[in-house]
Amino acid sequence: MFHHLTNKRGAILIGLAALLSVLTLQVAGFAGTDRLGLLLFDRYQRAAPRAFEDAGVRIVDIDDESIRRLGQWPWPRTDVAALVRKLTAAGASTVAFDVVFAEPDRTSPALLAKRVGLEGGAAPIVAALAAMPDHDTAFAQTLQEAPSVLGYFLTREGSAAAMPPKAGMAVVGSPPSAGVPRFPNAIQPLAPLRDAASGGGFVSLIGDADGIIRKAPLIAFQGDQLMPALSLDALRTAQGAGSITVKSSDASGEYGGEGEVVSLKTGRFEVPTTHAGELWMYYTAPHPERVVPAWKILTGQLSASEMEREFSGRIVLIGTGAAGLRDLVATPVQDRELGVMVHAQAIEQMVLGKFLVRPDWAVGLERSLLLALGLILVLALPLIGAVRGAVLGAVLVGGVGYGSWYAFRADGFLLDPTYIVLGLSAVYAVETVWTYYREERQRAYIHRAFDRYLSPDMVKRIVDDPGQLELGGEEREMTVLFCDIRGFSRLSEQLDPQTIIRFLIAFLTPMCDVLLNRKATIDKFIGDAIVAFWNAPLDDPEQYANAARGSLAMVERLAALNRDCPPDWPGNVQIGIGLNAGPCCVGNMGSAQRLSYSLIGDTVNLASRIEGLTKLFGVQIAIGSALAAHLPDFAVLPLGRVRVVGRAASETVFVLLGDEALAQDAAYRAFAAGHGVLFDAYHARDWAGAAALIEAGSDPAAGYGLAKLYDLMRDRIAGFAVDPPGADWEGVFEATEK
Known part of the structure; x- marks a missing residue:
C-alpha cells in the first residue's frame, strides 16, 4: 500500500511541475504559444465573421481596370481633384485618402515647362505652360473646399519635422506610454495639400509576426506628439468633432498598468482599445457593395442619382487596390485584402459599436482556470488511469474551448484557451508517461517472474491487473498434470546427447504450447517429464475441463508428430499422462537465494503416482477419482482401485478416453x-x-x-x-x- 501511495505521489508531483512550468510560460509570455492563441481567434473569425451592416462607409478603389481606362498611376492631381469634387457633390461626409501625396505632380504645367525648356522647346510654349494653373495648387483648393483627410506614413527611419496634427488629442489619466508605438519620422503630404485638408491620419499598418493584420493602430507617437490613424481622423472629420480623447487605465477604473490605453473617444463614438491604442479588428466576409471602382465615377458611368445613393452622408476612403500598386495585406479572413479595407472596416466597427475585446480580466481568468483545471487533472489522473483521464481531459479541454467560442460569439470577448489546453495536455502527458514507465517496470518484473511457467495470456492478465496475484503460499483447489515419455531411458541409450536435446526440444515445445493454450501453468521439467497445473496463480473456473482437453490435445499432437517425424525424432514415441484434482499449497517456494513458483501436497504426489499407473494399465491418460467426478460429460471409464506406493489410502483410477463427442x-x-x-x-x-x-x-x-x-x-x-x-x-x- 505504501509503495502504491508513493507511486501516486510521484505522479502528482511530476504533474504539478508540468502545470507550474506552463503557468510560468504564460506569465512570462511565450511568442510561439501566444501565436497559437491568435491563430485560434483567426479561426473564430473565419467561422463566424462579423455580419455586414451598412455603416455609411464606402471605398473608391483605384483598381486595375481604373488604371487601364484612365492611365497609369499616379494620375494628374486635377483628375484626383475631380474625383473629390464628384464625391463631395454626391454628398460624401468625408473623403479620406489611403494615399500619400508626398511628391509634386509630375504633370503640373510648371514642371512640364521646365522639362520642355531643358529639352530646347520653343520659348512661347514654355511660357504658355508656365502660366497655366499648378495641379497641386488646384488639388489643394479642392481639398480646402471639401471635408477631406489625407494619409501619411510613420516610419522609424531618419527624422524630419513633426507632422502637425489636425485634431487636438486630450488625455484622461496618465499619459499613454505602455505599448503605444513611437516613430521618429513621417512621410508627409506636400505642405500645401496637408494644410488644405480638414484632417490627417497615418495609414501605416503593421501586422503580427506572421504578417496578418489582426489589430489596427488608432494612435501612435511621432516624437512626443500623439497622432491619429486615418480611420480615426476620418470619423472625427465626418462628425465635425474638434478633438480626440484618449483614456488611460488609471482614469477608467479598469485593471491595467500605468499609462495603458483603454479607450478612445471622438464625437459621439467611444472605442475600446488594447493597451497600445489598437483596435481588435472584427472583419466581415467580403462584400462587393462596399467598393466602387474609381473609373466608374471619373468616366460618368454612375448617374447623379446613383452617385448620391452610393455616397451621400457616407465616409469615403480612396485606396489603391491595383496589383501593381501592392497595397494588399493579409487578414484573418482574407489572404489578400485591400489595405484601405482595414481602415474602412475599422470605421464600420467604431460606428456600429461591434467590437472584439480582450477584457482586462481575461488574463486573470485564464491563469485561474489553468491552475484550477490543471490541479483537478493532476490529482484525478493517478486515481482514474490514462483512459478515463483522457476522457476527463477531453471534457475539460472541450469545456474551455466551448467557453472561449461562446464568449466570442455572444459578447465578442477574446479569451485565449491555449495555455489552459497546453497545461492540461502537459499534465496528462507527463503523468501518463510517468505512470507508463512505472507500470512498464512492474510489467517487466512480472514477466521476468512468470513468463517461464505461465501462458502468455495468463501473464498478460496478471500484468493488466497485478492485484489478482497473491505471492506466497496459499491453499487452492487445483488440477495437476504429470506427463512422461515411455521408454525414455532406452531412447537415451540409443541417441547421443545433442540428438536427445534436440528431440526433447521438438517434443516439449509443442506439448507446452498445447498446455499453455489451455491456461495451464508450466511448473517444471524433470528430464523428459512435464509438470503443470491449473487454477494458479489466477483463478480458472474451467480448470477441470481445461486439464482434460489439454491432455487429449497432447495425445493428438503427439500422434501428428509421430506421423510427420520431425528431424531427430526417434520413431513412434508414446507418453503417459496422470491427472489429479484436489487441494494444494501453491506459491513461491525455495530458499532465500532462489525461488520457484510451485505447488506441493498429497494431490500432487497422487498425480505423479497415477501417471506411473498408465504403464501398468497400458493407457495414455489416467485420472484420479476427484477429477473424474468433475468430468461427467467426458468419456471416462474406471481402471480399478489401486493403492499406490507411499500412500496408505486406496484410489479409484479412471481412464480419460475422449471429450463429450465420444461420450455421446x-x-x-x-x-x-x-x-x-x-x-x-x-x-x-x-x-x-x-x-x-x-x-x-x-x-x-x-x-x-x-x-x-x-x-x-x-x-x-x-x-x-x-x-x-x-x-x-x-x-x-x-x-x-x-
Missing part, C-alpha cells in the same frame, strides 16, 4: 455400459460372469486402447477363480512401482 457416441455408450457391468461383477466376486464379460468386450476394448487393461483383468479373474481372495478383499490392487 452410441458404440462407446454400449461399451461403457458393459465395462461398468464388468467391474460390478468383478467386485461382486462373480468370476465366471466377469470372465464372460471380458471375452465379450475384448475386441471393442482394444479399439479404445484398453487391451492391456482387459488382459490384466483376465489374468486377475482367472487367478481369483482358482485362489479366491480373503473376506477382507475390497478389489484393491497393490502397485509395487511408482
Whole structure:
C-alpha cells in the first residue's frame, strides 16, 4: 500500500511541475504559444465573421481596370481633384485618402515647362505652360473646399519635422506610454495639400509576426506628439468633432498598468482599445457593395442619382487596390485584402459599436482556470488511469474551448484557451508517461517472474491487473498434470546427447504450447517429464475441463508428430499422462537465494503416482477419482482401485478416453455400459460372469486402447477363480512401482 501511495505521489508531483512550468510560460509570455492563441481567434473569425451592416462607409478603389481606362498611376492631381469634387457633390461626409501625396505632380504645367525648356522647346510654349494653373495648387483648393483627410506614413527611419496634427488629442489619466508605438519620422503630404485638408491620419499598418493584420493602430507617437490613424481622423472629420480623447487605465477604473490605453473617444463614438491604442479588428466576409471602382465615377458611368445613393452622408476612403500598386495585406479572413479595407472596416466597427475585446480580466481568468483545471487533472489522473483521464481531459479541454467560442460569439470577448489546453495536455502527458514507465517496470518484473511457467495470456492478465496475484503460499483447489515419455531411458541409450536435446526440444515445445493454450501453468521439467497445473496463480473456473482437453490435445499432437517425424525424432514415441484434482499449497517456494513458483501436497504426489499407473494399465491418460467426478460429460471409464506406493489410502483410477463427442457416441455408450457391468461383477466376486464379460468386450476394448487393461483383468479373474481372495478383499490392487 505504501509503495502504491508513493507511486501516486510521484505522479502528482511530476504533474504539478508540468502545470507550474506552463503557468510560468504564460506569465512570462511565450511568442510561439501566444501565436497559437491568435491563430485560434483567426479561426473564430473565419467561422463566424462579423455580419455586414451598412455603416455609411464606402471605398473608391483605384483598381486595375481604373488604371487601364484612365492611365497609369499616379494620375494628374486635377483628375484626383475631380474625383473629390464628384464625391463631395454626391454628398460624401468625408473623403479620406489611403494615399500619400508626398511628391509634386509630375504633370503640373510648371514642371512640364521646365522639362520642355531643358529639352530646347520653343520659348512661347514654355511660357504658355508656365502660366497655366499648378495641379497641386488646384488639388489643394479642392481639398480646402471639401471635408477631406489625407494619409501619411510613420516610419522609424531618419527624422524630419513633426507632422502637425489636425485634431487636438486630450488625455484622461496618465499619459499613454505602455505599448503605444513611437516613430521618429513621417512621410508627409506636400505642405500645401496637408494644410488644405480638414484632417490627417497615418495609414501605416503593421501586422503580427506572421504578417496578418489582426489589430489596427488608432494612435501612435511621432516624437512626443500623439497622432491619429486615418480611420480615426476620418470619423472625427465626418462628425465635425474638434478633438480626440484618449483614456488611460488609471482614469477608467479598469485593471491595467500605468499609462495603458483603454479607450478612445471622438464625437459621439467611444472605442475600446488594447493597451497600445489598437483596435481588435472584427472583419466581415467580403462584400462587393462596399467598393466602387474609381473609373466608374471619373468616366460618368454612375448617374447623379446613383452617385448620391452610393455616397451621400457616407465616409469615403480612396485606396489603391491595383496589383501593381501592392497595397494588399493579409487578414484573418482574407489572404489578400485591400489595405484601405482595414481602415474602412475599422470605421464600420467604431460606428456600429461591434467590437472584439480582450477584457482586462481575461488574463486573470485564464491563469485561474489553468491552475484550477490543471490541479483537478493532476490529482484525478493517478486515481482514474490514462483512459478515463483522457476522457476527463477531453471534457475539460472541450469545456474551455466551448467557453472561449461562446464568449466570442455572444459578447465578442477574446479569451485565449491555449495555455489552459497546453497545461492540461502537459499534465496528462507527463503523468501518463510517468505512470507508463512505472507500470512498464512492474510489467517487466512480472514477466521476468512468470513468463517461464505461465501462458502468455495468463501473464498478460496478471500484468493488466497485478492485484489478482497473491505471492506466497496459499491453499487452492487445483488440477495437476504429470506427463512422461515411455521408454525414455532406452531412447537415451540409443541417441547421443545433442540428438536427445534436440528431440526433447521438438517434443516439449509443442506439448507446452498445447498446455499453455489451455491456461495451464508450466511448473517444471524433470528430464523428459512435464509438470503443470491449473487454477494458479489466477483463478480458472474451467480448470477441470481445461486439464482434460489439454491432455487429449497432447495425445493428438503427439500422434501428428509421430506421423510427420520431425528431424531427430526417434520413431513412434508414446507418453503417459496422470491427472489429479484436489487441494494444494501453491506459491513461491525455495530458499532465500532462489525461488520457484510451485505447488506441493498429497494431490500432487497422487498425480505423479497415477501417471506411473498408465504403464501398468497400458493407457495414455489416467485420472484420479476427484477429477473424474468433475468430468461427467467426458468419456471416462474406471481402471480399478489401486493403492499406490507411499500412500496408505486406496484410489479409484479412471481412464480419460475422449471429450463429450465420444461420450455421446452410441458404440462407446454400449461399451461403457458393459465395462461398468464388468467391474460390478468383478467386485461382486462373480468370476465366471466377469470372465464372460471380458471375452465379450475384448475386441471393442482394444479399439479404445484398453487391451492391456482387459488382459490384466483376465489374468486377475482367472487367478481369483482358482485362489479366491480373503473376506477382507475390497478389489484393491497393490502397485509395487511408482
